[in-house]
Amino acid sequence: MMKVRTYEIGDTEKIVKLFYDTVHEVNIRDYTTAQVDAWAPANTDIQTWIQSLSSKLTFVAAEGDKIAGFGQLEINGHIDCFYCHKHFQRQGIGTLILTQIESKAKDLELKKIFTEASITARPFFETHGFMVMRKQEVERRGQKFINFVMEKII
Ligand SMILES: CC(C)(COP(=O)(O)OP(=O)(O)OC[C@H]1O[C@@H](n2cnc3c(N)ncnc32)[C@H](O)[C@@H]1OP(=O)(O)O)[C@@H](O)C(=O)NCCC(=O)NCCS
Numbered sequence: 001m002m003k004v005r006t007y008e009i010g011d012t013e014k015i016v017k018l019f020y021d022t023v024h025e026v027n028i029r030d031y032t033t034a035q036v037d038a039w040a041p042a043n044t045d046i047q048t049w050i051q052s053l054s055s056k057l058t059f060v061a062a063e064g065d066k067i068a069g070f071g072q073l074e075i076n077g078h079i080d081c082f083y084c085h086k087h088f089q090r091q092g093i094g095t096l097i098l099t100q101i102e103s104k105a106k107d108l109e110l111k112k113i114f115t116e117a118s119i120t121a122r123p124f125f126e127t128h129g130f131m132v133m134r135k136q137e138v139e140r141r142g143q144k145f146i147n148f149v150m151e152k153i154i
Contacts, residue, residue, distance in 0.1 A: 001063060002061055002062070002063045002068060002093065002096065003061070003062060003063070004059050004060065004061050004062075004096050004097055004099075004100045005059070005060055005062060006057070006058065006059060006060070007053050007054070007058035007059070007060050007070070008060075009050060009054070011053075011060055011062075011067060011070075012046060012049055012050055012053060013046070014067045015049070015053065015060070015067060015070050016044055016046065016049050018067060018069070018070070018083060018085050018086075019040055019081070019083055020040045020042070020044070021085070021086045022083045022084065022085065022086050023036050023039050023040035023083075024036050024040060025086045026086055026089060026120060027039065027118060027120050029120060030118065030119035030120045031118075031119070031120075031145065034143055035143045035145060038140055038141035038142060038143035039140060039141075039143070039145070041141070052081075053070075053072075056072040056073065056074050056080055057072065057073040057074070057075070057101075057104060058070060058071070058072045058081075059071050059072070059073070059097050059100045059101060059104075061084075061088075061093045061096055061097050067085065068084060068085045068088040068091075068093045069083060069084035069085060069088060069093040069094060069096075069097055070082075070083060070097070071083075071094075071097040071098065071100075071101055073101045073104055073105060073113070075108060076110075077105060077110045077111075077112055077113045077114055078113075078114060078115065079101060079113055079114065079115035080115075082094070082097070082098075082115065082121065084097075094124055095128070098128055101113065102152075102154055105154055106154060110154065111153065111154065112151050112152060112153050112154060113151065113152050113154060114130075114133075114149065114150065114151035114152070115130070115149075115150055115151075116136070116138070116147045116148065116149055116150075117130070117147060117148045117150050118145075118147055119146060119147070119148075122148050122150070125150050125152075126150075128152070129152050130150040130151060130152040131150060131151060131152070132148045132149070132150050133148075133149045133150060133151055134148070134149050135147075135148050135149075136148070136149060
């Protein structure tokens with residue numbers, strides 16, 4: 001059974017691969033090749049990932065040794081990375097992770113959670129009661145990306 005738990009260091013390589021694959025094979029629906037290459041470059045530094053995954057509240061959806069998705073909450077309510085495995089899209093995994101994030105945010109007595117949703121992820125967050133506050137253009141590794149600042153009062 002799929003369960004959501006907190007990140008462990010042994011998850012790192014699977015998460016890094018999941019991130020790369022999802023951006024290149026799912027987000028490519030809404031962004032160009034140049035954009036996805038800048039978003040998820042082929043050569044990533046594992047130590048930087050360990051640092052980022054450990055410094056935030058990272059939740060992992062896992063079944064046995066399979067990782068189906070991960071999502072991150074920061075203590076100010078910001079949802080940072082939020083990705084499901086390319087073979088586990090639209091199977092309720094994102095909902096499972098978001099439910100845990102919301103529950104943690106309530107424990108932390110946060111009044112709202114917010115994110116910068118990709119074009120791809122916007123409908124998912126809308127379904128879960130997030131509102132688009134504004135559309136913005138951000139730059140990463142020389143590429144410009146459209147995303148949406150979205151928030152939910154909890
Ligand atoms: C966004 C994402 C994490 C959602 O995870 P998911 O497990 O596929 O989502 P769920 O199966 O829990 O979706 C729940 C509901 O959200 C809505 N939803 C999700 N994706 C949708 C889409 N592409 N279009 C319309 N509605 C969507 C639907 O109402 C869905 O319920 P349904 O499948 O019964 O219709 C996933 O699509 C993903 O990995 N996207 C690419 C990575 C990304 O852009 N991440 C955000 C970075 S900013």
